[in-house]
Structures are given as structure tokens and as C-alpha cells.
Amino acid sequence: MKQVVVARYAQGNPKASDFRIEEAAEPQAAEGELLLRTLYIAVDPLLRFSLDESTLTGGGRMDLGAPMIGPTVSQVIASNHPDYAAGDYVEGRTAWAETTVVAPDKSDYRGPPRKLDPALAPVSTALGALGxxxxxxxxxxxxxxxxxxxxxxxxxxxxxxxxxxxxxxxxxxxxxxxxxxxxxxxxxxxxxxxxxxxxxxxxxxxxxxxxxxxxxxxxxxxxxxxxxxxxxxxxxxxxxxxxxxxxxxxxxxxxxxxxxxxxxxxxxxxxxxxxxxxxxFAGLFAGQKGLDDIAGWMKQGKIRFAESFVDGIDAAPEAFASVFAGHNHVGKLLVRVAPAI
CATH class of the missing domain: 3.40.50.720 (NAD(P)-binding Rossmann-like Domain)
Incomplete structure (x- = not known):
């Protein structure tokens, strides 16, 4: 499988050359873990803070040679955790990789992966309007x-x-x-x-x-x-x-x-x-009420989820750099890594 790793710390605005695409063996899920197939990667501007050579804002600084990490939507391929089943859609903070393993009980500050209802809206909206x-x-x-x-x-x-x-x-x-x-x-x-x-x-x-x-x-x-x-x-x-x-x-x-x-x-x-x-107010989220209100406005036609896509994990570095270079997309820009199974 392919993954995006950090090749160098960004100087000024990030560039595609700050990353490289590597081949890696597909991971396996151990006890209590999930094997995920990445569907969408969000190229969020705030990820820039994790690419400073010395930490200036917040935490989450990336190590050179390590896979880039950020918000993603994935589908569970295999589950060794009682709260998740194969086929579930989830949103969480995972590696920029075609497949990855997470341990829900040992997740980062954002908590375990959030299960998604594909009947509510396209699962990609979990990284935008409903995320x-x-x-x-x-x-x-x-x-x-x-x-x-x-x-x-x-x-x-x-x-x-x-x-x-x-x-x-x-x-x-x-x-x-x-x-x-x-x-x-x-x-x-x-x-x-x-x-x-x-x-x-x-x-x-x-x-x-x-x-x-x-x-x-x-x-x-x-x-x-x-x-x-x-x-x-x-x-x-x-x-x-x-x-x-x-x-x-x-x-x-x-x-x-x-x-x-x-x-x-x-x-x-x-x-x-x-x-x-x-x-x-960085890091303060509106919680479930905010998501419920937004979902309600979407049903009423008052809010539309504007999304744009680029395809393939190879496109992730350039897509991330474009956020700082002034692209023409309106709304959420996502990297579409793979279709749902």
C-alpha cells in the first residue's frame, strides 16, 4: 500500500516536495484494533502547525519520515473491537495511507473513531459540513x-x-x-x-x-x-x-x-x-447539538455541503500545498483515496 510521509519541515507555506510517497506493507489489526481502508483525506490548513521544525502552536508535531496524520474518513476492513464491525464507516485522525490500523481505546485527544451513518448524508461530509x-x-x-x-x-x-x-x-x-x-x-x-x-x-x-x-x-x-x-x-x-x-x-x-x-x-x-x-476559539467544537442543527438545516435546504475532490493518495501533497497557494475550490477540498467497498 501507499502512504504519504513527511520528507522535510515546511519553510513558509507548505510545498508538495515537503512530502514523499512511499510503499509499505499493509498493516494487520491486533487485539482491540481496527484495520481501516482510507476513503477520504482532509487537507486541513491547521495541519501546517504540525510541520514546524520546533513546536510553535499546539502539539502534534510530525517526525521526519513518519506518515502524515490528519482527519480522514475510512471504512472498517477488519475489526478486533466489540464496538465496530467490518463495513462500518468511521471518521477520525489517522495516517495518510491507503490502509491503516487504529486502537479505539488508545486514541488521541479526539477520542475513538466516530461511526458514521451513510443514510444521513454522504460520508465525506464528516470531514466538512457534518464534521x-x-x-x-x-x-x-x-x-x-x-x-x-x-x-x-x-x-x-x-x-x-x-x-x-x-x-x-x-x-x-x-x-x-x-x-x-x-x-x-x-x-x-x-x-x-x-x-x-x-x-x-x-x-x-x-x-x-x-x-x-x-x-x-x-x-x-x-x-x-x-x-x-x-x-x-x-x-x-x-x-x-x-x-x-x-x-x-x-x-x-x-x-x-x-x-x-x-x-x-x-x-x-x-x-x-x-x-x-x-x-x-481553536479546538472548541459545538458538539452533537451543532451537528444536529446543521443536519436539520441541510434537510430544510438552508445549507449545502460544498465539496471538491482530487483523486488518489499521490495527489495529497499537492492538494495540501494548494490550500496555501490559493486554489479555486469552494468549500471542503478532499483527497478521494478509494471508493467504498
């Missing part, structure tokens, strides 16, 4: 942002898995959703998902687009990016606006200090003058 991205969007919009009916939310990196869900959740709540994305194709994709307005940060008239999209300002800024995008948004935030800080992808490839100039003085003035409320 971590959906829960994160729910947490940021509802619990941290406290978005209300009639308010306006502006979302950076709105074309991504979390951002596209955040906008749709906002619409389901009766709010106005404005998305920031790069390129006409992504911006049109957001309008197709029901966003009220968009602004293309790659366009020469981005500032004018943003002003037109936010004529009365914004009550909530769902922050995924940082950098120049956030500096452009800050003047449009209303007094007392809430800023759920989900990510800062513009800085993922930097250490603890970035290049100048120092924008903190102006940022601090904005915080004070507008009484902004900023809260990070």
Missing part, C-alpha cells in the same frame, strides 16, 4: 460571535470549508452574510451558496468592493486570515463588534515574529476606540 469545519463554523457564529437576526457578519477566507459554512449558518439564522475570497470563481461560488455580498481580495478595487458590501458596517467579523485582509476589514466594524478568531492563515508560515511594519499600534487603537470583542 470539524461545520462544528467550528457553528461555534464561531453562534457561541462566540453571538450573531443575531438582522445583523451583518463578514467572513474572511469565506471560500474555505469553515468560512462557507459560517456564511450559510448566518443566513439560516436570519442574518446578512458577506464573504471575502480570492478570485471571481470563488466569489461567484459564495453567491451561489446564498451569501448576500462578496469582496475579492485579489482584485485591484478590493477596498471599494468591501465598502460596497458593508454599507452599514459589520456586527461580527469571522476571522480566518489576518494580514492585509483584516486591516481592510477593521474600519468597517461597528462599535462593540465581535471578532471570533478562528485562524490566521496569512501567518501560518511565520514564527513568533513577522516582517515589519508593526501594525499593532493601529490595531490596538481600533480595539479601544470601537470596543471590539476578540476571542480565539
Amino acid at each position: 470539524g469545519p461545520g462544528q467550528t463554523a457553528y461555534e464561531g457564529v453562534i457561541k462566540v460571535g453571538r450573531l443575531q437576526v438582522g445583523e451583518t457578519i463578514v467572513i474572511s477566507a469565506a471560500g474555505g470549508a469553515v468560512g462557507s459554512m459560517a456564511g450559510q449558518i448566518a443566513k439560516a439564522l436570519g442574518a446578512r452574510a458577506v464573504g471575502i475570497a480570492g478570485g471571481r470563481e470563488k466569489c461567484q461560488g459564495l453567491l451561489d451558496l446564498g451569501f448576500d455580498a462578496v469582496a475579492d481580495y485579489k482584485a485591484s478595487d478590493f477596498a471599494a468592493q468591501l465598502k460596497a458590501a458593508l454599507p452599514d458596517g459589520a456586527d461580527v467579523y469571522f476571522e480566518n486570515v489576518g494580514g492585509d485582509v483584516t486591516l481592510s476589514v477593521l474600519p468597517h466594524l461597528k462599535r462593540g463588534a465581535r471578532m471570533p478568531m478562528c485562524g490566521f492563515i496569512a501567518y501560518y508560515g511565520l514564527g513568533m515574529e513577522g516582517p515589519g511594519p508593526d501594525h499593532l499600534p493601529g490595531f490596538y487603537r481600533q480595539i479601544m476606540n470601537k470596543a471590539l470583542e476578540i476571542k480565539g
Whole structure:
């Protein structure tokens, strides 16, 4: 079987050459273990933190030569655990490999693999709308942002898995959703998902687009990016606006200090003058209620699960690198490793 291993630690944004594809013997499940056939791999941006040579944020740093690990959807091939049977679909944090072994009773901080119901929705959605991205969007919009009916939310990196869900959740709540994305194709994709307005940060008239999209300002800024995008948004935030800080992808490839100039003085003035409320919430998920609410909105047609696929495990390194290079996919980008048995 094939697996993706870490060839070198990333310098700046990850590159496909930071990984290599290796052949390995197919593993066997021991007592209490599951043998899994990987169906889908999620190329999540936060996996970048595990590729720093020295740990800067969180844990989970990868060892050189070891298989890359991240969120996947798999099918149980063989089970030596009483809670799982051959044929079950599961979501968990496993190796980027065509087949892998997990021990449910010795799982990492995310707990044992989550069993999936293929009758509810395509199992791939467990890595997007009905998984971590959906829960994160729910947490940021509802619990941290406290978005209300009639308010306006502006979302950076709105074309991504979390951002596209955040906008749709906002619409389901009766709010106005404005998305920031790069390129006409992504911006049109957001309008197709029901966003009220968009602004293309790659366009020469981005500032004018943003002003037109936010004529009365914004009550909530769902922050995924940082950098120049956030500096452009800050003047449009209303007094007392809430800023759920989900990510800062513009800085993922930097250490603890970035290049100048120092924008903190102006940022601090904005915080004070507008009484902004900023809260990070990485790792806080909405739990089963969030998933149930999202599933309900999906049944009502208020939320669509936007997904894009590349095929074959060999495509995983390039797909992961493309997340940081500005691909044109809207929603969740997945590597489709194998069809279900």
C-alpha cells in the first residue's frame, strides 16, 4: 500500500516536495484494533502547525519520515473491537495511507473513531459540513460571535470549508452574510451558496468592493486570515463588534515574529476606540447539538455541503500545498483515496 510521509519541515507555506510517497506493507489489526481502508483525506490548513521544525502552536508535531496524520474518513476492513464491525464507516485522525490500523481505546485527544451513518448524508461530509469545519463554523457564529437576526457578519477566507459554512449558518439564522475570497470563481461560488455580498481580495478595487458590501458596517467579523485582509476589514466594524478568531492563515508560515511594519499600534487603537470583542476559539467544537442543527438545516435546504475532490493518495501533497497557494475550490477540498467497498 501507499502512504504519504513527511520528507522535510515546511519553510513558509507548505510545498508538495515537503512530502514523499512511499510503499509499505499493509498493516494487520491486533487485539482491540481496527484495520481501516482510507476513503477520504482532509487537507486541513491547521495541519501546517504540525510541520514546524520546533513546536510553535499546539502539539502534534510530525517526525521526519513518519506518515502524515490528519482527519480522514475510512471504512472498517477488519475489526478486533466489540464496538465496530467490518463495513462500518468511521471518521477520525489517522495516517495518510491507503490502509491503516487504529486502537479505539488508545486514541488521541479526539477520542475513538466516530461511526458514521451513510443514510444521513454522504460520508465525506464528516470531514466538512457534518464534521470539524461545520462544528467550528457553528461555534464561531453562534457561541462566540453571538450573531443575531438582522445583523451583518463578514467572513474572511469565506471560500474555505469553515468560512462557507459560517456564511450559510448566518443566513439560516436570519442574518446578512458577506464573504471575502480570492478570485471571481470563488466569489461567484459564495453567491451561489446564498451569501448576500462578496469582496475579492485579489482584485485591484478590493477596498471599494468591501465598502460596497458593508454599507452599514459589520456586527461580527469571522476571522480566518489576518494580514492585509483584516486591516481592510477593521474600519468597517461597528462599535462593540465581535471578532471570533478562528485562524490566521496569512501567518501560518511565520514564527513568533513577522516582517515589519508593526501594525499593532493601529490595531490596538481600533480595539479601544470601537470596543471590539476578540476571542480565539481553536479546538472548541459545538458538539452533537451543532451537528444536529446543521443536519436539520441541510434537510430544510438552508445549507449545502460544498465539496471538491482530487483523486488518489499521490495527489495529497499537492492538494495540501494548494490550500496555501490559493486554489479555486469552494468549500471542503478532499483527497478521494478509494471508493467504498
